[in-house]
Amino acid sequence: MQLELRHLQAVCQIADSGSLGGAARRLGVSQPALSAQLRRIERVTGGELFVRGRHGVEPTPLGRFVLTKARRVLTEMETLGAETRAMATDAPLRLGCILLVLIDGLLTRTDLAPAGREITVDVEHSVTALVRMLGAGRYDVIVYGEVNDHEVALPRGILARTLVPKEPFCIRMSTRHPLAVHEVLDLAQLADEQWMTLVEDDDGGPEALVEACAKAGFAPSLRYRITDRKMRHDLVAAGRAISLTQPTAPAVEGTVMRPLLGTPITGRIRLAWNRAAVSAAQADTLYRAAAAAYLANVDNNAFHRAWWDAHPEAHPVLG
Incomplete structure (x- = not known):
């Protein structure tokens, strides 16, 4: 086996994380897989690169030597990428996203392509995959x-850069649901419901839902995990499930949206970019376009407009 850039990245991530578990989460792989990869890397380098210390794993003298070289190589590769992307001025700007509500509005904006630069857009259902592909x-x-x-x-x-530091998740349910008559729901009222789980399961959403429900005295029945948005809405409208949703989500026939008492589950929306490919000016243009797309959806639901006006600290920073 020959060392590749991914091997150097793994070694650096282990050192930066201080543990195999933390590095595995950042790399989007299982801990056993990363451990096996580290053993293969150590066979090539000729010795142990890390030992377990009081504060996690620590590099050995050989490990420190490899880390110094690895970081130098990775920095050179980042510089190469930056310089080649800078020279290719007609290369499209590649945008990846989770299917957030604001994306629909974001894609209709005409000011996303400074200097006529083309933009390509792909939707992913995993934050881990999205971040890994950004890094790669x-x-x-x-x-x-x-x-x-x-x-x-x-x-x-x-x-x-954080676009929206906080938004309160709410509940979408059938208009025929007995609780639909309430303007605000207590999470404990939903103890016997069938839940539509969040499409992405690596953004902290499932853990947040389970934790919030535990505090309300029950364990949620997570029955459905469906990526098709229309199918999700049809199941909810039919009364077969309820779902968490962003407060900016549009109205859907046969369903209603209700806020949760005390906002036990909140979301945060962020924009991240590769500094080797996106200039500060381009990043600011994208940020402002995304902010405008989000703000255009605040009035989709009256309860969110009221919450939004009462929480200016949650607004995008446009100054």
Whole structure:
């Protein structure tokens, strides 16, 4: 086996994380897979690169030597990528995103392509996959969400900016549901419901839902996980499930949206970009376009407009 860039990235991530588990989460692989990869790397380098210390794994003298060389090589590759992308001025700007509500509005904006630069857009259903592809150069910029206190670890060379620091998740249910007559729902009222789980399961959403429900005295029945948006809405309208949703989501026939008492589950929307491919000016243009797309959806639901006006700290920073 010959060492490849992914091997150097793995070694650096283990050192930066201080543990195999933390590095595995950041790399989007299982811990056993990363451990097996590390053993193969150590066979090539001729000795152990890490030992377990009081504060996690620590590099050995050989490990420190490899890390110094690895970081130098990775920095050179980042520089190469930056310079080649800068020369290819007609290359499209590659945007990846999770299917957030604002994406529909974002794609209709005409000011996303400064100097006539073409933009390509792909939708992913995994934040981990999205971030990995950004780090690997498959995307230049991504828009993604995080739930409650969950923070997505970003690769080297990536910059990020929070678009919406907080928004309250709400419940979508059938108009025929007995609880639909309430203007606000207590999470405990939903103990016997069948839940539509969030499409992406690595943004902290499932854990946040389970934790919030546990505090309300029950464990949610997570029955459906469907990526097709129309099918999800049809199941909810038929009364077969309820779902968490963003408060900016549009109205859907046969369903209603209700806020949760005390906002036990909140989301955060972020923009991240590869500094080797996206200039500060381009990142600011994208940020403002995404902010405008989000703001255009605030009035989709009267309860969110009221919450939004009462929480200016949750607004995008446009100054």
